Amino acid sequence: MKKSYKFALITAILCSFTQTLLVFIIMLIYGEIYAHVILGTAFTSFLLVFSIVQYRLEHLIYRRISKIYDDLTLLESTSFVKNQITTDMATLTEEIDKYAKNKKLEIETLKVRETYRKEFIGNVSHELKTPLFTVQGYISTLIDGAMNDPELLMKYLKRADKGVERLTYIVKDLDMITQLEAGSMTLEVEVFNIIEVIQNIFELYEMKAKRKNISLIFEKSHKLPVFVQGDKDRLQQVISNLIINSIKYGSLNGTTEVGVENLxxxxxxxxxxxxxxxxxxxxxxxxxxxxxxxDKSGSRKEGGSGLGLAIVKHILEAHNEKLYVESVLNIGSVFSFTLSKALTDTQ
Ligand SMILES: Nc1ncnc2c1ncn2[C@@H]1O[C@H](COP(=O)(O)OP(=O)(O)O)[C@@H](O)[C@H]1O
Ligand SMILES: [Mg+2]
Known part of the structure; x- marks a missing residue:
């Protein structure tokens, strides 16, 4: 039974009872008692009070509830549907409860994001500071007179240039990670030959590897192209980042091996x-x-942004692929990840 009915019923019973009692007392005073008048009063007053109270109540509750709904719809238009307006308090309470819980969850995620944002900004300025100060240092020294020495001029300009270069790729990495973490990156999925991509990356980093006399080895058990499905540019970046790391953290005269295998x-x-x-x-x-x-100081010399692997992880997660790492101190590391074969692949 609706709560409003119960309320109207009890009010009607109380009212008709008091009214009937009143009529009865008046009759007693006048000394004439008519049973049908008493019954009639009880009955009509019950009916009247019940209908009026019920009507007024529904009206009142309806008006209040639609106002609450309207107020809430202003905030969150998707949560409420106009035609669901009900005079039933239980449903409303439930809805508001649900609404409050959603809001609480929302606030909690916002708080987490806020801490994340603060931390991120702190890290960013920290990362930018070092190369920025380096560049500034060299330029100031040049202005202070070093520019008159042609040898120093070239040397310091080159160093400043290196610093700017470092700043540039930190900013590029930051840009990428921001896009990835905001989820605003859309994958441009295509079918491509992964073998070709790896070969291109090898060519790109050959010089870098040579400087440490590291051999880049491609474990080619299959001569045929291997077609995979994914965002070619992003996946190329994944492999690049991993290869750059293997060179950066590789030992002199070492090896970097890339393998492709059927899983x-x-x-x-x-x-x-x-x-x-x-x-x-x-x-x-x-x-x-x-x-x-x-190793903060050691890596700084090698000049990474510390974002390389975070970017790798994000890109692979966006592809729903798995990433594994195995590593033993002073022995070496293995980074591996899965890729989806192209559906059109004929093997
Ligand atoms: N192949 C590797 N061998 C040893 N250490 C590695 C290797 N790859 C990554 N690391 C460690 O993981 C850290 C994070 O890597 P990364 O996110 O690429 O940042 P960065 O290379 O800019 O320092 C590196 O600073 C390094 O200490
Ligand atoms: Mg790196």
């Missing part, structure tokens, strides 16, 4: 192996966090 019917595994410095267990679980570096 399942629809997946392949790309593996990047090096015999470099390796990563200690305590750091292994954290290297994919943005700005995380094992």
């Amino acid at each position: 399942t019917n629809n997946k392949i595994l790309i593996r990047i192996t090096d015999n470099g410095e390796g990563i200690d267990k305590i750091h292994l679980s954290r290297i994919f966090e943005r700005f995380y570096r094992v």
